Amino acid sequence: MIRTVIAAAAAVALAAPAAFAADLPYETAPADYAAPAQGYSWSGAYLGAQAGYGWSKSKNRNTPDTKPNGGIVGAYAGYNHQFDGSPVVVGVETDFNYDDGEDRKSGGGVSVRNKKNWNGATRARVGYAFDKFLAYGAAGVAYADQKVSASNGVVAGHDSKTAVGYTVGVGAESAVTDNVTARVEYRYTDYGSDKFNIDGAKLKSSTTENRLMGGVAYKFNNMW
Numbered sequence: 001m002i003r004t005v006i007a008a009a010a011a012v013a014l015a016a017p018a019a020f021a022a023d024l025p026y027e028t029a030p031a032d033y034a035a036p037a038q039g040y041s042w043s044g045a046y047l048g049a050q051a052g053y054g055w056s057k058s059k060n061r062n063t064p065d066t067k068p069n070g071g072i073v074g075a076y077a078g079y080n081h082q083f084d085g086s087p088v089v090v091g092v093e094t095d096f097n098y099d100d101g102e103d104r105k106s107g108g109g110v111s112v113r114n115k116k117n118w119n120g121a122t123r124a125r126v127g128y129a130f131d132k133f134l135a136y137g138a139a140g141v142a143y144a145d146q147k148v149s150a151s152n153g154v155v156a157g158h159d160s161k162t163a164v165g166y167t168v169g170v171g172a173e174s175a176v177t178d179n180v181t182a183r184v185e186y187r188y189t190d191y192g193s194d195k196f197n198i199d200g201a202k203l204k205s206s207t208t209e210n211r212l213m214g215g216v217a218y219k220f221n222n223m224w
Contacts, residue, residue: 040132040175042082042089048181048217049075054209056101058114061204063107063150066114068207070101074120076215082129089127089134096120099144112150114205119144121167121189132175142167142189148196148205157199163191163207179219187211
């Protein structure tokens with residue numbers, strides 16, 4: 001009899017927790033539950049158009065200096081890579097632009113004109129992303145068509161060279177939509193110094209530029 005009572009008590013003790021757990025209420029995930037969305041990714045290739053203005057200064061040896069300022073309009077293309085789980089964005093970009101910068105000065109019996117027809121650059125970019133906002137810096141090689149004309153009232157001539165130098169700049173870019181971005185940037189460029197042969201006379205000229213540009217680009221979906 002005692003053994004029967006003990007066995008029955010043990011069975012009740014073992015069954016009670018399971019029965020109690022079965023009666024506890026529990027919640028199921030709603031049917032429309034979705035995982036949190038990932039942040040904006042800057043990775044991918046892009047193609048854009050840009051326009052702005054350049055403030056230039058050309059130093060001409062033994063002739064007056066000029067300021068061939070002018071409007072700039074062109075296109076740019078590049079590729080960005082944003083590291084997984086990181087705000088760091090790296091990339092490479094190239095651009096090509098029409099430049100209408102031109103200026104003429106006279107002094108000491110000589111008239112000189114500096115004119116720019118086109119320019120471009122290939123740059124590396126490093127940025128820090130705040131979701132759909134990107135702050136970046138860029139640096140690389142710059143190149144431009146430089147034309148110099150001179151006249152002393154008796155002899156006149158001109159010569160042109162493809163100048164090669166360096167460029168550095170900073171910018172801010174924002175994703176307007178998943179595939180459209182807009183940006184503004186400042187760039188400083190030193191095109192170096194070149195020698196021009198003008199009707200047998202040698203003229204040395206060097207040009208630097210400060211530029212402010214705005215651009216809009218289409219970003220393709222990242223395939224890598």
